[in-house]
Amino acid sequence: MKRVAIFFVTYVAILGSVCMAANIPKAVFPETSFSFGGIKQGQPLIHTFSVVNQGQAPLKIERVRPG
Amino acid sequence: MAHFDRVIPPGGEGKITLKVNTKGYQGKIIKSARVYTNDPAKRMTVLSISAFIKVPIYLSSRYVYFYGMEGQKHVRVVDIIAKQNKPLELTPEQYTLGEKVSYELRELEKGKKFRVTFTNKNTSPGSYYGYLRLKTNYQEKPEITIRIRGRILKKRLPKKRPLSAPKGLHGSG
Numbered sequence: 139m140k141r142v143a144i145f146f147v148t149y150v151a152i153l154g155s156v157c158m159a160a161n162i163p164k165a166v167f168p169e170t171s172f173s174f175g176g177i178k179q180g181q182p183l184i185h186t187f188s189v190v191n192q193g194q195a196p197l198k199i200e201r202v203r204p205g
Numbered sequence: 206m207a208h209f210d211r212v213i214p215p216g217g218e219g220k221i222t223l224k225v226n227t228k229g230y231q232g233k234i235i236k237s238a239r240v241y242t243n244d245p246a247k248r249m250t251v252l253s254i255s256a257f258i259k260v261p262i263y264l265s266s267r268y269v270y271f272y273g274m275e276g277q278k279h280v281r282v283v284d285i286i287a288k289q290n291k292p293l294e295l296t297p298e299q300y301t302l303g304e305k306v307s308y309e310l311r312e313l314e315k316g317k318k319f320r321v322t323f324t325n326k327n328t329s330p331g332s333y334y335g336y337l338r339l340k341t342n343y344q345e346k347p348e349i350t351i352r353i354r355g356r357i358l359k360k361r362l363p364k365k366r367p368l369s370a371p372k373g374l375h376g377s378g
Contacts, residue, residue, distance in 0.1 A: 171254070171255070172253075172254050173254070173256065174257075177259065178258075179260045182225065184223070186220050197242055198211065202238050205237050
């Protein structure tokens with residue numbers, strides 16, 4: 139009986155953590171830096187980074203602060 | 206400057222575009238941006254872009270700043286280096302601080318390296334601002350402007366304290 143109780147509690151704990159993990163977003167950046175090499179002065183530097191949401195909930199980009 | 210997708214669905218891909226204006230920059234630059242998301246495992250990610258900004262004429266500094274107390278003489282040096290194979294020629298075109306700061310333009314390496322030495326003439330307190338404009342023979346950079354700023358502070362004289370005899374030296378009569 140005791141064994142069954144321990145099994146049940148463990149099962150519920152694992153199930154709970156899996157459910158919680160399933161409802162969170164996960165941001166994955168394939169690249170975080172980019173080098174343009176040599177560029178003429180005055181030419182703008184424009185680069186697009188991608189971010190993949192590997193989670194189970196919508197990923198929100200709250201803000202981007204240039205530094 | 207940055208543009209980005211606000212919400213990315215599960216399994217989806219979003220874009221973050223960074224833009225940097227290189228006007229006025231020279232040499233290596235690194236610009237970064239901090240991206241804040243609702244991912245509880247990683248709230249913030251730093252993205253960076255780097256480049257080497259090539260200029261036809263390199264200036265060791267575009268600004269000269271004189272700061273000090275009155276009566277002090279200051280010297281500031283700006284080196285100008287040609288970054289193209291063509292020999293560089295520089296001709297003074299306009300100078301607005303003749304009374305306050307003197308300058309000397311010397312050619313260190315023929316057609317390649319020049320040095321401008323600025324010396325403050327007027328060491329009286331006050332602020333001033335001006336520039337030296339040089340004409341070049343490079344089509345890509347027909348003129349160079351070096352901006353000069355000065356702030357000379359008034360010397361403070363130490364306050365005179367009244368003399369008082371040390372304790373114990375007072376005569377008793």
